[in-house]
Amino acid sequence: xxxxxxxxxxxxxxxxxxxxxxxxxxxxxxxxxxxxxxxxxxxxxxxxxxxxxxxxxxxxxxxxxxxxxxxxxxxxxxxxxxxxxxxxxxxxxxxxxxxxxxxxxxxxxxxxxxxxxxxxxxxxxxxxxxxxxxxxxxxxxxxxxxxxxxxxxxxxxxxxxxxxxxxxxxxxxxxxxxxxxxxxxxxxxxxxxxxxxxxxxxxxxxxxxxxxxxxxxxxxxxxxxxxxxxxxxxxxxxxxxxxxxxxxxxxxxxxxxxxxxxxxxxxxxxxxxxxxxxxxxxxxxxxxxxxxxxxxxxxxxxxxxxxxxxxxxxxxxxxxxxxxxxxxxxxxxxxxxxxxxxxxxxxxxxxxxxxxxxxxxxxxxxxxxxxxxxxxxxxxxxxxxxxxxxxxxxxxxxxxxxxxxxxxxxxxxxxxxxxx
Numbered sequence: 273x274x275x276x277x278x279x280x281x282x283x284x285x286x287x288x289x290x291x292x293x294x295x296x297x298x299x300x301x302x303x304x305x306x307x308x309x310x311x312x313x314x315x316x317x318x319x320x321x322x323x324x325x326x327x328x329x330x331x332x333x334x335x336x337x338x339x340x341x342x343x344x345x346x347x348x349x350x351x352x353x354x355x356x357x358x359x360x361x362x363x364x365x366x367x368x369x370x371x372x373x374x375x376x377x378x379x380x381x382x383x384x385x386x387x388x389x390x391x392x393x394x395x396x397x398x399x400x401x402x403x404x405x406x407x408x409x410x411x412x413x414x415x416x417x418x419x420x421x422x423x424x425x426x427x428x429x430x431x432x433x434x435x436x437x438x439x440x441x442x443x444x445x446x447x448x449x450x451x452x453x454x455x456x457x458x459x460x461x462x463x464x465x466x467x468x469x470x471x472x473x474x475x476x477x478x479x480x481x482x483x484x485x486x487x488x489x490x491x492x493x494x495x496x497x498x499x500x501x502x503x504x505x506x507x508x509x510x511x512x513x514x515x516x517x518x519x520x521x522x523x524x525x526x527x528x529x530x531x532x533x534x535x536x537x538x539x540x541x542x543x544x545x546x547x548x549x550x551x552x553x554x555x556x557x558x559x560x561x562x563x564x565x566x567x568x569x570x571x572x573x574x575x576x577x578x579x580x581x582x583x584x585x586x587x588x589x590x591x592x593x594x595x596x597x598x599x600x601x602x603x604x605x606x607x608x609x610x611x612x613x614x615x616x617x618x619x620x621x622x623x624x625x626x627x628x629x630x631x632x633x634x635x636x637x638x639x640x641x642x643x644x645x646x647x648x649x650x651x652x653x654x655x656x657x658x659x660x661x662x663x664x665x666x667x668x669x670x671x672x673x674x675x676x677x678x679x680x681x682x683x684x685x686x687x688x689x690x691x692x
Contacts, residue, residue, distance in 0.1 A: 299616025300623055302569045307624035307659050308647055317536040321464040322400040328499040332532035333492040339525045350489025357514050363506040364495035368395040371490045373469040387428055391475035399496055400467050407440045407455030415474040422451035425459050428470040462645045573670035602675040609671030617663030
């Protein structure tokens with residue numbers, strides 16, 4: 273029976289070329305966007321470049337202080353919160369504090385240049401797996417002693433020093449100070465959100481960056497765990513216990529600390545207030561957004577399917593007159609629609625790779641209010657299965673109502689020139 277359905281599908285698809293084209297175009301375009309988004313998010317959340325063990329790392333970059341007067345302040349963590357409390361976490365294998373990569377703008381040879389810079393501690397180089405092309409990272413003693421040292425990326429080395437091979441010991445003028453280069457690392461891919469900088473230097477160089485005791489500042493804190501859910505929970509619980517003690521010590525304000533989260537949880541939380549963030553609500557929100565994204569083109573395809581049924585009214589009426597039941601007609605139409613959807617889905621998957629290959633560096637995806645990353649390849653089985661599942665859901669959503677209407681049609685009315 274399925275073979276007969278398949279033959280009918282091929283014949284109808286070849287005869288109704290306009291409907292076939294419009295259906296395939298809408299489906300493939302939808303699946304292409306789903307795949308591009310999924311591949312880019314997968315690349316970010318699974319780790320790339322130095323973030324090869326991102327699955328073992330949990331991070332937090334938001335703390336909120338809410339005062340008794342009713343107003344609150346939300347920011348990243350300050351230096352004392354990280355140094356005096358969070359970095360003493362006994363459950364984490366490595367704890368590091370750093371600022372997220374930010375723009376560094378300067379003039380070089382009368383030309384405007386923009387690179388990225390990040391302030392870090394020495395543990396940063398243990399937490400992330402950078403590939404050193406020259407030299408070494410700065411040490412704990414250099415960080416403690418506020419040494420004017422820096423690690424630079426390969427692209428910054430080429431920009432500042434041209435073809436010169438050995439740049440160790442060279443100086444870079446950054447704002448008001450000169451930094452001595454101790455190492456050169458391979459460029460990070462832009463999807464490595466926590467590490468994609470060009471200039472790295474000790475956070476202690478500028479002591480005025482601390483904000484007293486209100487816990488607000490520029491730092492992200494990251495904890496390396498054993499990778500299991502139990503290890504992550506143990507680190508997270510100890511962090512929250514630390515925050516609870518700090519909260520209890522000051523009755524004038526309430527302290528809320530985000531996470532720490534895995535990378536995908538951190539992306540889901542966005543810039544949401546940690547007092548209000550709920551993982552369950554966030555998951556539900558994204559599921560509803562995904563469903564809405566599928567539903568809109570499904571409605572459009574549904575209207576095309578109603579038109580296809582109308583075009584095939586006489587054929588269906590004749591088949592029903594000769595004994596074809598409503599259930600058989602429903603199954604046939606749903607089977608045809610699923611085949612059409614899967615064909616469009618496979619086209620969309622192929623198209624997504626073509627678009628990323630050709631335009632990946634031209635177009636960017638907004639990850640947050642301040643961060644955009646180029647479109648990226650990241651093929652893995654879950655993403656592929658999710659795309660096929662989307663095709664299946666898309667086919668059911670767009671085919672069910674037309675199939676039900678088709679099964680209820682009255683052959684005598686259609687054969688006499690009536691409407692479905």
